[in-house]
Amino acid sequence: MSDPSLVLHRIPETLVEALMMSLRKSKVEELQLRTSVLKPKSKVVVPSMRKLLTTEQSNKASKSVGRKLPVPSNQIRDIVQHHCSNKLTKGAVEAIEVSFEKFFKYLCRDVMAICLHAGKKIVTQADIELVMKRQRFIKDNKSLQILIEQNFPLEYRQLFIPVASSVTLKQRKKN
Known part of the structure; x- marks a missing residue:
């Protein structure tokens, strides 16, 4: 009889392998359907599946990807430092940059929705103020x-x- 600890370690690997195989099959079938509808005699391209990453590896991978912020990071740091008397660590600045990026992403979506609704092609200051009123940053008294x-x-x-x-x-x- 084999060691039970070896069996327990082997089970998750086989489950993961089975899941990966089923994902590969479903992706290949999906691509075959797409390509058969668009181009009946084209070759099927099989996408490469990403390896399962631990949290450490995924953090390293995400740090290597550069963010494109609309404002330089030193300006963000200066604005935060204006309100905070303590020094900021590098990790804190990175977390602030991530939240800043998400904030601007949602802000741009809201501005675009307002402009599309109004039928405008150019964003004006009034549109930005309207979004900020909707998000309750600007009130009647402020x-x-x-x-x-x-x-x-x-x-x-x-x-x-x-x-x-x-x-x-x-x-x-x-x-």
């Missing part, structure tokens, strides 16, 4: 300019509101 002034340092406020520097200079002269 405008977009007030929100920018509260949440961004002065050098970034000047990018969003061109008169931000002149307003602060006028306030200083009055005092």
Whole structure:
């Protein structure tokens, strides 16, 4: 009789192998159906199946893929550092970048939906404000300019509101 621990270790491998074989068969059948409808006499391309990765390996694979953020990561770090007195670790900055990327992805989807609904081809500031009102960032008592002034340092406020520097200079002269 064989060692029971060896049998227990072998069972998951056979299950995984069986699942992989069934997935391969279903993918091949699906591709055959697609290609037979589109091109009756074309060759079937069998997709390569990804190996099962442990969590460590998948994290390494995801880190190697570069993210395309609409804003440089140092600006994101500066904005977060404006609100946080502690230093940020590299892992914290990466987590913030991931959430920032997801936020912009959903924001772009909402803006696109509003523009398509209105039949527009060009996105205006009013569309962005409408999305932010829908997401409850802007309320009746808090405008977009007030929100920018509260949440961004002065050098970034000047990018969003061109008169931000002149307003602060006028306030200083009055005092």
